[in-house]
Amino acid sequence: MTQAGGNGRPDPPAPADGGAVRRAVRITNPYGLHHRVADRFARTAKTFPAVAVTVTNGDQRADGKSLWDLLGLVALPGAEVVLEVAGPDAPAAADALAAILAAPGGEDYTI
Amino acid sequence: MEKRRGIPVSPGVAIGPALVLDTEGVVIPQRTVPADQVEAEVGRLHVALEEAAAEARAARQRFTAQFGAAYGNIFGAQQSAFEDGAFWDRVTAAIRANSYSAEYAVSRGVREFVKKLEDAGRRLGAEAGAEVYRRAAELNDIARQVLHALHGHPAQPVGGVAGGGPFVVLANDLMPSDTADFSPRTVRAFATESGGPTSHTAILANALEIPAVVGVGRFLTDVSGGDVVIVDGERGLLILDPDEATVAEYEGRRVALLNRADRFHALRDKPAVTHDGTTVRLLGNIELAHEAAHCAEWGAEGVGLYRSEFLYLNKAADPTEEEHYEAYRSVVQTLGPDKPVVIRTLDLGADKVFSLSSLLTTEKNPFLGLRSVRLCLRKLDLFRTQLRAILRAAAHGDIRIMFPMISTADELRQCKTLLNEVKDDLDDAGLAFKRDIRVGTMIEVPSAALMADVLAREVDFFSVGTNDLVQYTLAADRNNENVANLYNPADPSVLRLIEGVVKAGRERGVEVNVCGEMSGEPVYTALLLGLGLRQLSATPRKIPEVKRVIRLLRVDEAERLAAQVRRMDTASQVTNYLRDHLRRILPEAVD
Numbered sequence: 031m032t033q034a035g036g037n038g039r040p041d042p043p044a045p046a047d048g049g050a051v052r053r054a055v056r057i058t059n060p061y062g063l064h065h066r067v068a069d070r071f072a073r074t075a076k077t078f079p080a081v082a083v084t085v086t087n088g089d090q091r092a093d094g095k096s097l098w099d100l101l102g103l104v105a106l107p108g109a110e111v112v113l114e115v116a117g118p119d120a121p122a123a124a125d126a127l128a129a130i131l132a133a134p135g136g137e138d139y140t141i
Numbered sequence: 142m143e144k145r146r147g148i149p150v151s152p153g154v155a156i157g158p159a160l161v162l163d164t165e166g167v168v169i170p171q172r173t174v175p176a177d178q179v180e181a182e183v184g185r186l187h188v189a190l191e192e193a194a195a196e197a198r199a200a201r202q203r204f205t206a207q208f209g210a211a212y213g214n215i216f217g218a219q220q221s222a223f224e225d226g227a228f229w230d231r232v233t234a235a236i237r238a239n240s241y242s243a244e245y246a247v248s249r250g251v252r253e254f255v256k257k258l259e260d261a262g263r264r265l266g267a268e269a270g271a272e273v274y275r276r277a278a279e280l281n282d283i284a285r286q287v288l289h290a291l292h293g294h295p296a297q298p299v300g301g302v303a304g305g306g307p308f309v310v311l312a313n314d315l316m317p318s319d320t321a322d323f324s325p326r327t328v329r330a331f332a333t334e335s336g337g338p339t340s341h342t343a344i345l346a347n348a349l350e351i352p353a354v355v356g357v358g359r360f361l362t363d364v365s366g367g368d369v370v371i372v373d374g375e376r377g378l379l380i381l382d383p384d385e386a387t388v389a390e391y392e393g394r395r396v397a398l399l400n401r402a403d404r405f406h407a408l409r410d411k412p413a414v415t416h417d418g419t420t421v422r423l424l425g426n427i428e429l430a431h432e433a434a435h436c437a438e439w440g441a442e443g444v445g446l447y448r449s450e451f452l453y454l455n456k457a458a459d460p461t462e463e464e465h466y467e468a469y470r471s472v473v474q475t476l477g478p479d480k481p482v483v484i485r486t487l488d489l490g491a492d493k494v495f496s497l498s499s500l501l502t503t504e505k506n507p508f509l510g511l512r513s514v515r516l517c518l519r520k521l522d523l524f525r526t527q528l529r530a531i532l533r534a535a536a537h538g539d540i541r542i543m544f545p546m547i548s549t550a551d552e553l554r555q556c557k558t559l560l561n562e563v564k565d566d567l568d569d570a571g572l573a574f575k576r577d578i579r580v581g582t583m584i585e586v587p588s589a590a591l592m593a594d595v596l597a598r599e600v601d602f603f604s605v606g607t608n609d610l611v612q613y614t615l616a617a618d619r620n621n622e623n624v625a626n627l628y629n630p631a632d633p634s635v636l637r638l639i640e641g642v643v644k645a646g647r648e649r650g651v652e653v654n655v656c657g658e659m660s661g662e663p664v665y666t667a668l669l670l671g672l673g674l675r676q677l678s679a680t681p682r683k684i685p686e687v688k689r690v691i692r693l694l695r696v697d698e699a700e701r702l703a704a705q706v707r708r709m710d711t712a713s714q715v716t717n718y719l720r721d722h723l724r725r726i727l728p729e730a731v732d
Contacts, residue, residue, distance in 0.1 A: 062272055065279055066211075069218035072225075090261075097221045098228035098254065101276060104261040106269050133495055136457035138211040 050116040051124040055131040056108065063105035063131070065097075070139040071130045072097045077141070081117035083127065094127065142384045147332065147357035149377035150343035152682075154395050155330035155352050156388060160308035161366045172245045182236050186229070186243040189290035194223035196286070222283045228254075244291055251284035309370050311361060311379075330372035332379040334359055347680055350435070354379055405685030409440035413688045417695040421670065423688055424481065424678040426656060430468040433475035433482075435681040440688065443481035443539070444472060445678020446604065446656040449527065450489050459496045459523065465530030473538030481539045483581065483604065483654075483678075484531050486524070488513045488545040496523065508612070513546035518555055528563045535575035542578055543604060548586040553599050583656075585609035590638040593645035603646050604678070607657025611635050629712035630659040631719065636672070636706065643673040654678055663727070664719050666690040671703025693726045 059067055075083040075094045083094025087109055092099035094113075105111050111131060115124040130136060174182055197220035205213025222228075232250040235241055241249070255277045262273025310331040328351055336343065336355035346353035352374030364370065364381050371380035371391050375398075380387060413421045424445025425436035436444055452460040452468060472482050487494070490504075490512040497520060504510035517524035531542050544556045557580065567574045582599070584590050585606030593603065607630050612618060614635050617627035629635075639655070646653035654676040659665050661679030663686050669677060670691070679687060702722060709715050 064272075064276065065218040065222075066214045069214065069221045072221060073217075093227055096227035097218065097225050101280070102254065102257065104258055104265070104269075104273060106265060106272055133457060135454060135495060137214055138457060139214060139217075140210055 049120055050114065051120045052115075053113045053124060053128050054110050055113055055128050056110050057105050057131060058107065058134045059136075060107055060134065062107050062109065063100060063103060063111070065101065066137045066139075067130065067133075068097050068100035070136060070141065071100060071127060073139070073141045074126055074130060075123070078117065078119045078123040081115055081119050081123045083123065084114045085111050085131075086114070087111045142387060143363070143381045145357050145360050145379045145381065147354040147377050147379060149353075149374050150355050151346035151351055151353040151374050153330070153350070153352035153374045153398060154372065154391055155309055155374075156369065156371050156383075156391050156395065157307065157309045157329040159364055159366055159368045159370045160310045161312075161361060161364060171242050173240045174242050176240055179237055179240055182241070182243045182246075183233050185291060186233065186236065186247065186287075189243070189287050190223045190229060192290040193286045194220050196290075197223060219279075219283060219286070222280075223287070244288055247284055247287050247291070251280055255280050309372055311364060311370065313361060330354075330374065332357055332360075332370075332372050334361060347682075350682055405439070405689075408685045408688055408692075409438070411440075411688070411692070413691050415670070415691055415694050415696055415699075417697070419670075419675070419696045421674075421691050422676040423684050423691075424483075424654070424656075424676065425681040425684065426661075426678055427472075427681070430471045431475075432681070433472040437476060439681040439684045441681050441684050443476060443483075445481075445483055445654055445676070446543075447472065447482060447484045449484055449487060453487065453489060453494050456495055459494065459526070462526045462530045462533075465527055466534050469531060469534035469540060470537055473534065473540060476538075478538040481541060483541045483543050483602075485543045485545050485583065486514065486527055486531075487517055490516070494523070496520075508618075514544050514552060514556065515546065518552065518559075521559065524559060525563055525566075528560055529567060529574075532560075532563060532567060532574040532578060533572060535578045536573045540575065540578065541581060541602070543581040543583060543602075545583045545606070546585060546609070547582045547596070548588045550592065550595050550599065553582055553596060557599065581652075584642050585613070585657075587614050587638060590642050593642045594648065597645050597649035597651045600651060602652040602654065603642055604654040604656045605639055605642055607635070607639075607655060607659040610638065610657070614638060629716070630657070630665065631668075631715040632712040633706075633709060633715065636668075636715070639669075639674075640672050640707075647673065652676060661687060663687055663690045664716070664723050667694055667699045667702050667722060667726075668706060668715075668719055670694060670696065671699035671701070671706075690723070690727060 057063055063071075072095050075081070085092045085094050085100060085103060087103040087105045090103045092103050094100065103111065113124065113128055113131060115127065117123070197216045201213045201216035201220060228250075232246050235250060236243060236246045258273050258277055258280075259270075262270045307327050307329045309329050311333075312331070313334045314336050315331065315333055330352040331346065332354045334357055343353065343355060352372050354372055354374055354377050357379050360379065360381065368381070369383065369388070371378070371383050371387065373380065373391070380391075383391070413423045415421065423441055424443050425432075425439065425441035426446040426448070427433060427436065427444055428448050428451050433444060447469075449465070452465060469482070469484060476482065490507055490510070494516075497516070511519065528542070531540060534540055542560070544553065547553050547556075560580065564574065564576060579601040581602035581604060582589070582596060583606045584593060584596075584603050585608075587610070589596060590605075590610065597603070611628055611630050611632070615627045615629070615632060617624040619625045619628035643653050645651070653674060655669060655674055656678040658679075660669065660677035661683030666677075666687050667690065677687065706715050706718060709718065
């Protein structure tokens with residue numbers, strides 16, 4: 031598992047057969063990880079069927095493909111959550127998912 | 142009939158059927174079922190979830206088509222909530238383990254989840270609690286819709302009544318992107334339980350000319366979709382279940398206000414000239430490109446402040462140069478090439494800009510932090526994109542550029558240097574642009590007001606942003622109820638600063654404009670004229686009333702009034718004096 035602190039800093043490349051990526055991301059959306067952002071995240075996570083996605087906020091842990099789980103994190107503006115992605119497309123999935131968490135907006139998704 | 146008081150944020154009154162964006166309770170018939178019915182309950186739950194998801198999916202499509210994806214996705218998130226296997230598997234397991242009825246299992250499952258959220262919110266403090274409360278309301282709404290589906294009559298999602306609009310929209314709170322998609326044709330008015338007077342939602346309601354009241358407190362439990370309600374955006378009232386006499390009274394007031402609006406429209410083509418023949422230029426403040434039409438409608442001679450921030454808000458990516466360019470160009474196309482359009486460059490904190498969210502540090506005091514032009518000067522690529530677009534759009538009309546939150550001459554010089562570099566780039570690229578674009582600066586930081594004579598050497602025009610100037614001069618946030626009493630544009634300290642800016646501008650031949658809320662309030666019109674201002678920029682619909690006051694005034698009268706005010710010690714003395722004066726010349730403007 032690779033580690034990267036900070037927000038949006040690139041990870042070292044994962045092994046070609048996938049692997050696991052771990053990133054800390056700060057929530058900047060003024061409403062936190064709210065329904066639509068969580069929905070966008072879960073919908074995007076599901077586009078990587080072979081990848082396992084978890085998000086943790088403090089001692090709360092969520093399946094990144096479950097909207098309810100993500101809401102259960104109570105990730106409010108300024109919270110630093112940890113994104114963990116494992117599987118064949120892990121680096122691509124991590125990039126896409128971290129961007130959603132870090133974005134201040136993005137409620138106009140079409141996925 | 143019940144009258145609830147809130148904060149009026151956008152004037153006008155409206156009567157109409159309510160469109161409720163929230164929750165209502167549903168009775169649970171029984172807690173448990175006989176053991177042999179358990180699988181039937183599981184089956185009922187899954188059918189209900191599929192129905193609810195299908196409704197939400199349809200609402201998402203409808204709202205996306207009508208208002209845009211950001212609005213439709215409210216229902217997209219609901220759809221996902223109904224389709225979320227991880228959560229509903231736990232509810233199903235509870236049915237099997239305890240022989241719960243489907244209704245009870247849903248209600249209990251969601252209630253426990255919400256309780257967990259609320260507990261977590263409480264641990265995180267009051268602000269977090271409010272956000273969590275908003276989310277809990279939405280989750281209760283999910284449960285409500287499933288319960289309705291279980292009862293065989295699917296809950297009517299918000300879109301379900303959309304055929305009978307326009308509506309009075311009632312909600313706990315509305316986000317700016319939601320309101321931005323409202324139009325007077327689809328939404329007569331809105332009222333929200335939470336929200337404050339200076340939220341973007343409030344600003345947008347005003348711009349869109351939709352009456353609105355916010356901060357009413359909890360009322361959604363007392364109203365259902367389709368009920369007739371009244372929103373009084375003049376007095377800050379929400380009236381539930383109005384009796385016939387009240388409906389008739391408000392119908393009369395609505396027509397009277399429309400007539401007043403019509404009278405103001407009649408002023409549109411008359412010049413803003415004082416009784417003794419001095420011309421004042423009245424310009425409009427806008428947030429969105431299409432509001433340029435409001436400027437024309439209300440008789441503004443151009444755009445005195447185009448707040449470009451809305452190009453950045455709620456976006457999944459930074460706006461491209463082309464997006465900026467198209468927005469600016471469309472304003473020029475609406476108003477015509479000879480009307481001035483002052484574009485203020487990005488005036489936000491990093492938290493609101495997509496590509497800068499990674500910069501976010503927790504600033505203890507963001508209004509004294511890295512924001513606005515300070516941020517742009519640190520993120521030159523972002524700044525260049527906007528400057529390029531403004532310069533290019535200016536080839537099509539009288540576009541001017543204005544830098545916000547300038548506090549030193551150095552900052553202003555840096556902005557101008559960058560602007561010149563961008564001009565060179567455009568030359569190299571062979572693109573059409575306006576080389577001699579007029580450049581101005583906002584005067585909204587006391588340091589800039591005090592140094593106006595120096596800044597005047599650098600620019601073609603000043604625009605006094607009174608909202609921030611008042612906040613920074615008196616060190617008081619008007620949204621903080623504990624100190625809001627200190628925030629007053631009529632404070633003698635603020636008036637001295639404005640007067641200094643006017644004097645510096647006059648000596649250097651630099652035009653001075655006032656573009657804060659102060660310029661749209663008729664009570665200040667005579668004073669601003671008396672202080673020497675000849676240009677004001679305000680929300681377009683405020684312009685007729687200001688124009689009316691101008692047409693009643695004489696300049697020598699305004700100057701005498703300013704001389705009186707100069708001798709006063711306190712904001713309340715000034716305000717009382719100004720109100721008395723306005724009452725004498727235009728009694729109906731003061732109530």
